[in-house]
Amino acid sequence: MNEMNETNVLEVLNVSKKAGTRTLVDQVSFSIQAGGVCGFVGPNGAGKTTLIRMITGLIKPGDGSIRIDGTDVGRERVKALSRVGAIVESPIFFPYMSGRDNLLNLVRLHPNVPGTERRARVEEALSIVGLSERGSDKVKTYSLGMKQRLGIAQALLGDPRLIILDEPANGLDPMGIRELRQLIQRLNQERGITFLVSSHLLDELQRICSRFVIIKEGKLVWEGTSRQWQEAAGAKGIEEHFVEMMTS
Amino acid sequence: MFAMMLSDWERMWKRKKTLFSMLIFVVIVGLDCLFLSMQKLGAFDNVSTAPLVSENFALFLLKEVSFFLVLIIGPMLIIDSMNGEYTSGQLRMVLIRPVSFAQLFLAKWMNLAAMLLLFTLVTFAIGEAFGYAFLPGADTVVFLNPEQQYGPAGAFFYCFQSYGLFYLILLAQLSLTGLICTLLPGVVLSYLWWIATAVGALYVSDSFGFLLMGMDTVFKWTAGMYHHPFYLPLLICLGMGFAVTMGIWQRRGWTK
Numbered sequence: 001m002n003e004m005n006e007t008n009v010l011e012v013l014n015v016s017k018k019a020g021t022r023t024l025v026d027q028v029s030f031s032i033q034a035g036g037v038c039g040f041v042g043p044n045g046a047g048k049t050t051l052i053r054m055i056t057g058l059i060k061p062g063d064g065s066i067r068i069d070g071t072d073v074g075r076e077r078v079k080a081l082s083r084v085g086a087i088v089e090s091p092i093f094f095p096y097m098s099g100r101d102n103l104l105n106l107v108r109l110h111p112n113v114p115g116t117e118r119r120a121r122v123e124e125a126l127s128i129v130g131l132s133e134r135g136s137d138k139v140k141t142y143s144l145g146m147k148q149r150l151g152i153a154q155a156l157l158g159d160p161r162l163i164i165l166d167e168p169a170n171g172l173d174p175m176g177i178r179e180l181r182q183l184i185q186r187l188n189q190e191r192g193i194t195f196l197v198s199s200h201l202l203d204e205l206q207r208i209c210s211r212f213v214i215i216k217e218g219k220l221v222w223e224g225t226s227r228q229w230q231e232a233a234g235a236k237g238i239e240e241h242f243v244e245m246m247t248s
Numbered sequence: 249m250f251a252m253m254l255s256d257w258e259r260m261w262k263r264k265k266t267l268f269s270m271l272i273f274v275v276i277v278g279l280d281c282l283f284l285s286m287q288k289l290g291a292f293d294n295v296s297t298a299p300l301v302s303e304n305f306a307l308f309l310l311k312e313v314s315f316f317l318v319l320i321i322g323p324m325l326i327i328d329s330m331n332g333e334y335t336s337g338q339l340r341m342v343l344i345r346p347v348s349f350a351q352l353f354l355a356k357w358m359n360l361a362a363m364l365l366l367f368t369l370v371t372f373a374i375g376e377a378f379g380y381a382f383l384p385g386a387d388t389v390v391f392l393n394p395e396q397q398y399g400p401a402g403a404f405f406y407c408f409q410s411y412g413l414f415y416l417i418l419l420a421q422l423s424l425t426g427l428i429c430t431l432l433p434g435v436v437l438s439y440l441w442w443i444a445t446a447v448g449a450l451y452v453s454d455s456f457g458f459l460l461m462g463m464d465t466v467f468k469w470t471a472g473m474y475h476h477p478f479y480l481p482l483l484i485c486l487g488m489g490f491a492v493t494m495g496i497w498q499r500r501g502w503t504k
Contacts, residue, residue, distance in 0.1 A: 053501075053502070053503070056343075056344045058340075058344065058501065058502040059502065059503065077346075078346045078347065078348055079346070080346075081344070081345065081346040082346045084346075088340060088344055089337075089340075090337075091341070092337035092338050092340060092341065093338065094259055094262070094338050094341075095338075096262055097262050101262070102341075105255050105258055105259060106255070106342070106345065108251040108252075109251060109252060109255055109342060109345040109346070109347050110345065110346065111251075111346065154341060158345070
């Protein structure tokens, strides 16, 4: 492993995936260094969720490999995911349980959290996302914003080094989006957690992301730092530049 | 592995459906006890009967309630756990964690086996308690085979063995239903396919009759009057269903 690889939390190497004859993801490669927030951008159907499913081991790549902290997800999924938190699509909890009971149920599945620390870990996660007071309420009574926050809380349970968020702002109002942004920034700065955030909200991503990966029709079309994207976009701004990339 | 079982077991019991099923089942068993005790005879089939006494009551009670276990409660619990959680998207919260899919399936299978055992043991306990509390005892008891007589201890063991065989049938059902609801996309479709499989198996071979007519098979087998192979088809259903489903859980793509 070279020096650069040692700081890479996530490495996606020539990953492809087909469904029948249709190519969903085509030879995509990128990496994310520890401590960054990476925006994962592309239009609907570009293959973002498919790639996130492959990163979390829910589906296997047709070709290529994915490494988290140097561990191949396809070969050693359990080890690779030991320090990963994720929201894949919208977070769907067990609606018949309270938010707290959901987290207590899920924290058991993290071997790195000792039994004696589980309750404290859950309370900490609830406190971080501001749900301590509503923790005893059934999830089915939560608003969409509260479910998204609980989604972040469940992602924090295993003391993650990497958190993957798939469209976390979906359905959130402007206040909720701001809270989410502040939460990501806080967790990134205070805990050093690396984020991969997929979203359509370019302005929001621009505020928090140090790096961007852009895909279109399953292919990587641009990768670089936030500053590089701004420079490439010039006076047009990144939104216009993004539209140009998607329509060219 | 134990943590995974505990997590799944907890979810199973937090679903109102499970607790409700257990309460309804206990009520049904209680009512069956009452109705059965009003009759003086227990029926093995359309022609063979035996006087109802303390020592054989639990066996006839199982015959009465087996329908609910095989056709309603068993499939409902299995399909809810193995299909409902996944198709609703709730299982994704578990799948994105550092867990082995094969171990997750094993945890679910073992929990469901424990749950079915609990339902079976509840029936046995209520049947034995009701029988000894409210029915007359007998020095010797005859079951389906009139040439075999049993004392109280022998009859107790005979009933216990019958419950054990019925439980094995439930395990075969668990494996097959687990496979069906892993392959099919919805809860209702899975249930209908399980019924179709149980009925259709009769047309494949009489040896698979235990899937639909479990107690008929148990009565005949314990009496030495069952003329088809029993353990082999049962183990084929149990083992093949389990192994194939586990293989699918290990290899499938989790897209919901």
